[in-house]
Amino acid sequence: MRKYFILPCIVLICCILLPEQSMALQTHSEPEGIYVHQMAHVLYMAALGYLFWDTKRSTFAGQGWVYLRIFCVLTILWNFLAVIGHASSSHLRPEDFTHVNGYLFSKVNMPLTFVKVIYYAAKLDHLLAVPAMLFLYLSLRSFYKDAVKDGDN
Secondary structure, eight states: OHHHHHHHHHHHHHHHHSOSOOOSSOOOOTTHHHHHHHHHHHHHHHHHHHHHHHHHHSOOOSHHHHHHHHHHHHHHHHHHHHHHHHHHHTTOOGGGEEEETTTTEEEEOSSOOHHHHHHHHHTTTHHHHHHHHHHHHHHHHHHHHHHHHHHHO
């Protein structure tokens, strides 16, 4: 049993310590790829808006539903910020950035323009996405605890 555990651990350690490429961000071919991606953001916002509205008008009660609605609002805001960020990035050129350590870190070159500031602000989308995921986790945990409590009765 131990030999089945060692190989995956070695592979995981090698992937963490010796990464070739991150592939966390994938570019889209122009122009169709970005159009489809932007439409996906809009549809995701619409779906979350419907989920928020439906849970608000229903008779669902409890802390989990409140957390779920907060998740919906934060994720809608994240999608809106992502749409703005994608749109602003199409107005920037490669010379607007200085890359440090390859492409791991990049700096926006001066002078700052309105588009550069919007792009930079949109890159802070994790300030919405991380709390949104926290509220999703809290809602699911609350639903689970309620289900366990109801199952005991």
